[in-house]
Amino acid sequence: MNFANIRLNIENNPRCTLGCPLCKRTTYFDLNNTKIVPGIDLSLKDFKKCLDFFKGGITFCGQLSDPIFNKDFIEILKMCNDNKVDTKVNTAATGRKENWYKSAFSANPNAEWTFGIDGPPYLSHKYRKNQNGEFLFEMMMLGKEMGLRVYWQYIVFDYNEKYLEDCKKYSKNLQIPMIVIYSQRDKTGKGDFTYE
Amino acid sequence: MNNKLEKYKSELTFPDKDKNELKPKCIYNNQQLTLSSMGYFAPCCWVDDELYRNQKWVKTLFKEHLKLQNNEKVEDIFKSKEWTDFYKMLKNNPKDAPPVCYKFCSKGVVTDKETKNGIIKTVIKH
Numbered sequence: 001m002n003f004a005n006i007r008l009n010i011e012n013n014p015r016c017t018l019g020c021p022l023c024k025r026t027t028y029f030d031l032n033n034t035k036i037v038p039g040i041d042l043s044l045k046d047f048k049k050c051l052d053f054f055k056g057g058i059t060f061c062g063q064l065s066d067p068i069f070n071k072d073f074i075e076i077l078k079m080c081n082d083n084k085v086d087t088k089v090n091t092a093a094t095g096r097k098e099n100w101y102k103s104a105f106s107a108n109p110n111a112e113w114t115f116g117i118d119g120p121p122y123l124s125h126k127y128r129k130n131q132n133g134e135f136l137f138e139m140m141m142l143g144k145e146m147g148l149r150v151y152w153q154y155i156v157f158d159y160n161e162k163y164l165e166d167c168k169k170y171s172k173n174l175q176i177p178m179i180v181i182y183s184q185r186d187k188t189g190k191g192d193f194t195y196e
Numbered sequence: 197m198n199n200k201l202e203k204y205k206s207e208l209t210f211p212d213k214d215k216n217e218l219k220p221k222c223i224y225n226n227q228q229l230t231l232s233s234m235g236y237f238a239p240c241c242w243v244d245d246e247l248y249r250n251q252k253w254v255k256t257l258f259k260e261h262l263k264l265q266n267n268e269k270v271e272d273i274f275k276s277k278e279w280t281d282f283y284k285m286l287k288n289n290p291k292d293a294p295p296v297c298y299k300f301c302s303k304g305v306v307t308d309k310e311t312k313n314g315i316i317k318t319v320i321k322h
Contacts, residue, residue, distance in 0.1 A: 053270035
């Protein structure tokens, strides 16, 4: 197998501020009776090894964490930009300040960011527990204003289904493409996201 | 199945290998490789999961010497016996593949993507 041309998806740290019920992180906590996911922040030295090898692009999409919490993430984004690596970031957590996003967007203006906001921003926390959806929406808008390619990812649940068409129209007006996800995982009955 | 795992029954239900053909996305569909915060590469995000990490073949990829921190070059990891054997098995002896591979990469298991009026609709069937 030639792995060099395959896209690499990096989990760059073990932290997240959210508690999404269907996330692998929640499963990990549940099965291990813990509130800590093991792991370390990806170091610049180890990231350089990845940059030297992978030529198919890099995605930062945490399976158990959110990429924005890596302590060197802005420098990592800059390294991607300097090396002309196709860069994608998937994020849903909040906890960073606006200035941090400005720095991150400036560090790599060619990166593509996808924001997980499941429903109208004020309701997204129904699934994305602890998320400040309105703030994250503003950061998505900021990214758009700063010239980055940004996407609004919307996972359809019972509580947000009736808002989907309005949100689609809204995203079209904002000229922010929407990614609508219908996942069968929400049929497992583990989560209760019914809009009250 | 203990009480805790009972909750994950649907995730721990696997397709019958005799009735399903394996078509690994990591070989045929440009599936992204993953690097975890533990420093391990995996062929996809599905195998590096608390529920599946201990399955035969999968656990061999999470040995200490395969950690990124323990290698000067990424290629040394992919040249390892563990990684080459894993792909040999997928290509030449797919019936021996771990159940998680059949769960996400049986022929009928697909992720449909459709773009219409600027909206990207994704249906994840798993």
